[in-house]
Amino acid sequence: MDTMFLMNSLWVMLGAILVIFMQGGFILLEAGSTRMKNAGHIAGKTVFTFGLASLAFWAVGFGFIFGENGNFLVGLSHFFYSGYEIEGMNLSSSVFFLFQLAFAGISIAIALGGFAERAKLSVYLVFTILFSALVYPVVAHWIWGGGWLSEHGKQDFAGSTVVHLTGAMAAFAATILLKPRIGKFNKDGSANNIFGHNQVFTALGVLILWIGWFGFNAASTVAVDDGFFGFVALNTNLAAGAGAVAALLISWIVLGKSDVTTMLNGALAGLVAITASCAFVETWAAVVIGFIAGIIVFYSVRFFEKRKIDDPIYALSVHGAAGVWGTLSTGFFATPELATVGLPGLFYGGGFEQLGVQFMGVAVSGVYAFVVSFIILAVTKKVLGGLRVTEEEEIMGLDMSEHGSYGYPEVFQDKGEKVSS
Template sequence: MDDMLYLMNSLWVMLSAILVIFMAAGFVMLEAGSTRMKNAGHIAGKTVFTFGLSCLVFWVIGFAFIFGDNANFFIGLSNFFYSGYELEDMNLSSSVFFIFQMAFAGIAVTIALGGFAERAKLSVYVLFTILFSAFVYPVVAHWIWGGGWLAEHGKQDFAGSTVVHLTGAMAALAATFLLKPRIGRFNKNGSANAIHGHNQVFTSLGVLILWVGWFGFNAGSTLSVDGGFFGYVALNTNLAAGAAAVSALIISWVVLGKSDIPTILNGALAGLVAITASCAFVDMWASVVIGLIAGILVFYSARLIEKMGIDDPIFALSVHGIPGIWGTLSTGLFATPELATIGQPGLFYGGGFTQLGVQAMGIFVSGTFAFAASFIILFAIKKALGGLRVSEEEEIMGLDMSEHGSYGYPEVFANHTNQAISGEK
């Protein structure tokens, strides 16, 4: 029976890892659809490349810094260049666990790079991916998942509202500060101009792919089929996403007079981000409440971020940052005594403010570190490369052509070029 459980656990986590890796396809569709046509090929290609690059960095150094032996409160210090050896106290294949964790690291990088969209040099993507995957994500992950100091305080983050989503969002925030807004995004008086994505169908498909992949993200984090608890985690995940999509639709309808499609899509993602920390610690009714609040937060936070003059093309801050904070805090409110296998029950279940304080501390420290480290890395890259952005001419032309020499939609742009030439003649 032990051997059977070992095999079943390994199979389940391997399937979950595949779902998480497939989330990269969701980000391709989401980001390409949310940006302009002239950058679509670039967005798709850099997502695939940087995901692959982050996996190599994770193999060399990331896994060791998170889960390595001889660890201290800050970081692990062994098991570099993971070679397939079995880890202790795991009732599944260690290689499967490794690739599952590798997939999480790749998703964190993808979220961070959303803040670079439509204006960063390809070389910046390459260098930042290496350094973020080596020295930013693994540190936060060790603190919370690898037995670091936040884990010792009982920080609750079942599948990564802080570790993956907030860390990625804070890196994206650092990028938006240093890269500055896209050309034409804001006027001299500070008012904003909308830059619409070119394909809402792509964006919608991307959201649905991510929604499905999230079952690997959250339910897979049980690391076991024993007792079927992964089904409960999946149910909480689905309820929160549905509730957030509904609340986002309603709030946009009430405020704008129309049900805004990007808001609905971002709402669903916000619900998924928020429930990621608490999906294993809360009752089902609480997952609905968490989702409802996340859908409202994503609407107002996107508007606030725009008013602050921050250009966030893929909504990394309002989708992954603010809901990541809310989701992390929510366990300090709703974690039940029966499900709080880590830390303490939440405020509404007699646990007082203890767990809420731990959650808030984890948010502040992890978010501050991710932002500061990412800012320093990007500032150093800026000095080394002589700038982070492509030239104004290249940005207007589009990164498909300026960075790769071909458009993602060659027939469309060939027709435009031919028409322009005909007009000149």
């Protein structure tokens, strides 16, 4: 067997493991950013929904993305993938499948952030299956699987649009239909802070995601022969660092305090933004992209809150707004030498053509993900008799109301209905 085939397979397998381990980062990030009475539920549903997404992706998702005999909308083969080798790959097809499955799992994890602290577990079940079969794979085929956006030269190396914007728009649909958590907004429209119960968990979750992103971006080279994955990893790290610094500075300037949550969101925003462009831009541009993302996320959080959108883990800002910026950024910064897909950006003599393609891709993909997710949730609401737990169950906490036990039993035992917020 060819040595390079084995090396590529090993590298992408490592990337798949890193991306799957990002689910652990989401557990800590989401649990830490929400209240103690929901921590066990959040941890459990993350594992449960990744399992569901894996099965849906195996059954139809992979085939809709990469299937042959398809069209500009979806692929039409490779359903119920059984491990056979696919022609044209210089690595194990099973490893490639697992790597792509890991990406689908991240997108649904982002989407479900919009459900936090108020959705029924049955809603998670239905939505995860349908999102993993009908929403994510379609956008992924358009851009990565030979669909119509790829024919236009849409640049999205590792998924600022495919993974992050798609998940964020689904989260947006959920926040609208579920409505805000009890106590989030006052009658006059002003917002109350509902603080997460463990900022250390949140910070550790961000660090795990940061490390996992080296699998996300660098392993998307799916090859090791020229060492280019190192350059991709370098750009990824620089953007994350710039995002963290920018977000901390802007919060310090505007609020008078260097807000830790904002800084953590800034690091993630930098990572999300560089995901589209990490292979297409120079290192200095990666710093600029990450820095701007850190500023964008600060103002985006406030923008949505003023419009009474309750987004507990800031999916719309971190993955949505930063995903849009990251996708558009290649239209400015992609260099002639690195733009292996599409055209150079505006700042490198490419004019507005690539920027227009990027904008079109963002708009169409975002609208599709939002509309289809909204329809899925609206129909689910009718079928299940509602998306949201009762007021009593929400106040009690989803740990007890959905699972019958608390994630922190020592804190809550013998307290009856008195639940810490």
